[in-house]
Amino acid sequence: MSKGIWVSPNEFVSFAELKRPSKEVIATRSRVNGSLGITGALPNPDPVLRKMGKSIQVYRDLTADAHVGGCVRRRKSAVLALEYGFDRESASAPVSDFIDKVFAKLRMRTLISEALDAPLYGYTPLEVMWEDIDDRIVPVQVVAKPAEWFFFDDENRLRMRTKDNKDGILLPERKFILVRQDATYENPYGIADLSRCFWPTTFKRGGFEFWLKFTEKYGSPFLVGKHPRNTHNSEVDALLDSLEAMVQDAVAAIPDDSSIEILEAAGKGSSADIYERLMMFCRSEVSIALTGTNQTTEADTTNAIAQAGLTVSEDIRDADAELVSEAMNTLARWTVELNFSEDENVPVWSMWSPETIDKTLAERDQILKTAGANFTNAYFMREYNLKEGDLGEQLPPSAGMGYPSFAENPQKHDPIKAAADQLSRETQPIVDGWLERIRYFAEKSKSMEELQERLLEEFDNLPEEELAQAMASAFTAINLQGRDEVNHGH
Template sequence: MNRKGIWVSPNQFVEFADNARQNLTAEIASRDHSPDFNALGQYLPNPDPVLKKMGRDIAVYRDLRADAHVGGCIRRRKAAVKALEWRIEQGNATARVTKRIDAIFQRLDLDHLRAEAMEAALYGYQPLEVMWTKAAGFADGWNVPERVVAKPPEWFLFDPESRLRFRSKDRLFDGELLPERKFLLPRQDASYVNPYGIADLSMCFWPATFKRGGLKFWVVFTEKYGTPWLVGKTPRGTPKTETDRLLDQLEAMVQDAVAVIPDDSSVDIVGDAARTSSSSIYQDLLMYCRSEISIALLGQNQTTEANANRASATAGLEVTREIRDSDVTMIEQAMNELIRWIVEINSDGEAPTFKLFEQAEIDDTQAKRDDILSRTGVKFTKSYYMRSYDLRDDDLEVVAPPSSPTSPQGGAANGAAFSESGTRSGCPCCSGVEFSDGQNPSATDALDQAVTAEMDQWQAVLAPMVDPLQKLIDEAIQNGETADQLLSRLPDLLTPQASAALQAQLTRQNFIARLAAASGLQIDVPQ
């Protein structure tokens, strides 16, 4: 017996192979064994570089939203997500569970919930407390979320195991561990090193701070150097009291533009053209800070700056759309976790999924084309409508086809009848069509004979138009005329009488086609 191991006690022998297998499942690189001194305490501090530098909590970022440019970018980013439509996709779940989840989400204020979940992109993480209640609309009394409320992120922290904890009055330092299925936690780019996520407002802090400072100094600069200087001149040896009195008069003149000075004194207005170029330094600083804020929140600055062209603005919109898709993924993960909680509490099996999507713009040209084709008798399938117009399966209802337009006696419904001689009365497409047996024909026979009669009449209608056209083409070839010369002579061939006959024939043919389509009949058209 060749076993490699060690006797840990007189009765227990441990093989080395067992230790090797245990090393595969055990966590080696953990916070307990690492030299990270930030993880030695009972909670993990937020590793945000701005917060660490200032020694403040995440509430400092809330003041940045008062800035006009920061607030505008936040509204634009949220609006891109709130403009999307939502639906519950069944997937592997049952139809009953999917229908109930859809009813539950219809009761929630999803627009407000999406806006609050988007705060995770600004602060890195956003705890959402779920308020559960018994559903009154379900017979079996499901436990469903009545409200989902966003709570201030600075009230929470993470422990060394990356679990969310609440800073209560009793446990202000290390926080209370939260119960399961109570708090949703959307986070942006959270990791093992940083469970708090990446806060986009962190990238806006210094640009917004310098923007405020630069604007303040720009206002002071404008007040000091925006107006021309007034320089008073007095004779040498003037007493100081007289000089101070003149200075007070000049200071008042700045406000009132009126001053009284001795006749031996003078006042000059001095301007400095160099100050104009100096003021552009503040403007450049403010524009740079604006661009940095736009890049931090929107990923680009092409759609917010005046020097952008159409190509750069279009490319900037693509970047903004990609950031929107990232925000959508974060929100969908939180909503899908809520759906899994609902199913786990109240039912068994798979859970449906929450999906945000952009409503595709329906092509008006395609809709008009489909309407025209449907009027001529073309029948589209259910899958075609779902694919072309982005419809769901429950958006369409299959309706039974209409009954045959013929009466039980073989006559036509809708009041259409045949005379005793076998001629259809009251029907423009069948006028002049006679039936040899003298009996009321079926609708199929009537339409067959009407089509045959129409084809014969087409020859009489087209002959006065085709024969002169052929003659005109032959003459043009013999005379060597160009195609433009030939086209300029074509309108002369269409006389009013020929156009009227063609219009009447097209009206009759359209009536036959629509009647056949409404009746569900198929008629072989003679070639």
């Protein structure tokens, strides 16, 4: 009999059951703060929106500012410049081909740009338009909808406000893809980067207004009119009107017993610089909030600071690309579940920098080719995004790998000479003098270990990649030499 306790006259609970972790959610808003109403509408905790009592529309108005709009464009362009596509991974060929065809018909650039509104406003709902085409349910369009139409309830579920239901309605499944930046349980709305730009932009606009007034007031010289002490007020007013007209037209008529003196506003330049420094500071704050660097707004930026700023910008770009990738993979998963099975593996959509990936892929392929791999033109077209006609006829394996045909007549074909010729082609970037030393070491060495030690001693100052290429070439030569000796009974 199991050990336990009676929690009631009719209920016995074993100690094993008491040790099991609870599956119930304990920490909830309703338990801590009480009910938030019928729908449990959760207000956006954004500090700017909460204090001002406004919607996300106030952030949309910020993009009309030239500097804010430029930073937004730059940030989106950094992601849009990336390459993107699917990696089949463990997905089946029919599933992979189907997903490729579906996404090829979507307006991907527009979709990516709209998904990138999420870092700006915190969250962006993308509505998926489904249609039945050829007995398949496919997304034909994905459209970003205004974030202010939606809100979250106390269970962090997305709801939409309607004219018939101000409390909001729950959204159907597989209809809206929610893209959010740094969303948490406490803040399901995400973090809006434009909230960090609100006050700097507001202060910049105010400073610009005062700067214009200051320039108008102190940028032009003062005209001082002098009149006799007992002059009547009407004549003084007439003199002031003449001075005002003179400022605009440089022409004035004054009595012959009056005079005009021009005074320059000396010493006001340093005061005017205060407004300029304020605006430049505000511009820098906006640049840092949106792009991670202020190198484009600081005149005294050094190259080291610029490079550091560029690295931060790449980090932000990669984070934005991850948000887009998550949304695309959600759409791909829904499409596969609706048309195949929920157990089917789904291809993975991602974004990458073409220079980095191509270099890494090329280095990997070079190593595999040296090890004996024989790639097809179809592989190069797929992996390097080449087009029909970019590649010529593929070389045969013997020519591609440098292995001569040992079935040929040894009198007509010298395998050692063929190996030396191939070595010359493969090590063209390396100093030509290495070839003679490699051939010498290959002939004199009695074992692979001895050959390796001689090469390491000879080329210890070479870069690792060049040393590896030299050693691989020497190993190929001595291997061919051994085969030739066996074939000829030496």
